[in-house]
Amino acid sequence: MPTIRAPASRQTATLQVAVKCRPLTDNESRRSRHIIQVIDDKNVAVLDPDISKGYLDLIQNRTKEKRYSFDHVYAPGCSNTDVYKNISPTVLGVVQGLNVTVFAYGSTGSGKTYTMVGSRSDPGLMVLSFRTIFDQIKKDDSSDTFEVSCSYLEVYNEVIYDLLEKSSGHLELREDPEHGIIVAGLRRIKVHSADKILELLNIGNSRRKTESTEANATSSRSHAVLEITVRRKQKGKYGSQVLRGKLALVDLAGSERASETNNFGQKLRDGANINKSLLALANCINALGKQNKKGLAYVPYRNSKLTRILKDGLSGNSRTVMIATISPADDQYHHTTNTLKYADRAKEIKTHVHEKYWNYRQSC
Numbered sequence: 001m002p003t004i005r006a007p008a009s010r011q012t013a014t015l016q017v018a019v020k021c022r023p024l025t026d027n028e029s030r031r032s033r034h035i036i037q038v039i040d041d042k043n044v045a046v047l048d049p050d051i052s053k054g055y056l057d058l059i060q061n062r063t064k065e066k067r068y069s070f071d072h073v074y075a076p077g078c079s080n081t082d083v084y085k086n087i088s089p090t091v092l093g094v095v096q097g098l099n100v101t102v103f104a105y106g107s108t109g110s111g112k113t114y115t116m117v118g119s120r121s122d123p124g125l126m127v128l129s130f131r132t133i134f135d136q137i138k139k140d141d142s143s144d145t146f147e148v149s150c151s152y153l154e155v156y157n158e159v160i161y162d163l164l165e166k167s168s169g170h171l172e173l174r175e176d177p178e179h180g181i182i183v184a185g186l187r188r189i190k191v192h193s194a195d196k197i198l199e200l201l202n203i204g205n206s207r208r209k210t211e212s213t214e215a216n217a218t219s220s221r222s223h224a225v226l227e228i229t230v231r232r233k234q235k236g237k238y239g240s241q242v243l244r245g246k247l248a249l250v251d252l253a254g255s256e257r258a259s260e261t262n263n264f265g266q267k268l269r270d271g272a273n274i275n276k277s278l279l280a281l282a283n284c285i286n287a288l289g290k291q292n293k294k295g296l297a298y299v300p301y302r303n304s305k306l307t308r309i310l311k312d313g314l315s316g317n318s319r320t321v322m323i324a325t326i327s328p329a330d331d332q333y334h335h336t337t338n339t340l341k342y343a344d345r346a347k348e349i350k351t352h353v354h355e356k357y358w359n360y361r362q363s364c
């Protein structure tokens with residue numbers, strides 16, 4: 001058991017915000033116009049598809065495009081590996097005892113799951129992250145020992161389920177004085193290779209609640225959080241010190257309007273719950289943005305399970321990356337501008353990062 005908690009250096013980090021635009025799907029190519037212009041690797045413009053505005057805009061000399069700047073902007077031709085290149089140094093902090101959160105935010109069908117999970121030919125950020133964590137551990141030439149474990153949960157209709165359990169019951173959140181918010185009873189499996197996590201990820205994904213909606217054939221109806229913990233044991237003269245880093249990879253469910261998806265019954269109720277937690281997340285992002293500008297504002301983390309789980313990643317001890325995913329199709333204009341507005345506000349969020357380490361008695 002830990003004895004003395006060693007002093008930790010504290011730094012302020014700004015939330016890193018990237019925007020990824022997916023290509024038009026075959027279906028969309030036949031009926032939609034492409035309204036996203038990636039200006040360069042940091043700037044993106046959205047063209048207003050409402051052509052009726054043309055005359056008014058012209059006489060008032062208003063531009064018909066909205067421009068936004070982010071840490072990184074990825075054009076439709078970019079792969080997940082291109083996105084990962086810029087976040088890999090942050091992810092590797094986990095091996096040094098840092099907490100890292102990466103989450104994808106965007107409307108239904110905008111490419112969140114594709115970005116986080118990916119495909120065989122274009123592996124997503126989850127797969128790329130745990131591959132580099134194990135590569136880094138293999139390359140480490142110190143005498144430190146490493147222990148990696150993994151958990152995978154989903155929040156569906158405001159209930160938490162363990163995706164690594166065949167038939168998971170409802171899990172509850174608890175506040176732990178040492179570790180912050182924890183999910184009581186969540187299975188944490190020790191893993192020795194990236195392939196093992198990939199296997200667990202695939203099992204978990206097959207249990208995830210997905211539905212076919214009009215907006216996306218395999219729409220995720222739950223928020224999924226894959227957590228990888230790395231415990232690094234350093235042997236010293238007087239005992240062992242353990243650094244504990246945590247990587248949380250979050251694939252959120254898509255937000256959609258009932259009218260757009262033609263949902264009813266259970267699907268409509270799912271949509272309402274998805275929107276409830278995404279609204280709670282958006283409110284937290286709003287409040288955190290204001291807090292860092294004006295130094296006030298109450299942040300309503302307690303309004304949903306999702307925001308309680310992500311609390312550390314948004315404001316606490318974590319380096320955090322938000323990937324805002326957008327569709328280039330003109331009929332997604334309002335979703336796209338909403339996503340970009342929230343992403344723009346998220347740039348103001350600051351977190352306070354420090355390594356977590358404890359001194360252990362030699363016998364540990």
Ligand SMILES: Nc1ncnc2c1ncn2[C@@H]1O[C@H](COP(=O)(O)OP(=O)(O)OP(=O)(O)O)[C@@H](O)[C@H]1O
Pocket residue numbers: 021022023025076078106107108109110111112113114115216218219220221252253254255325
């Ligand atoms: N970069 C990309 N390249 C090629 N296809 C993509 C890309 N991004 C997304 N797609 C395709 O777009 C469709 C929707 O993507 P995805 O399922 O990832 O959306 P989502 O945001 O997770 O949706 P939901 O919130 O409904 O789960 C899928 O068919 C996916 O294969």
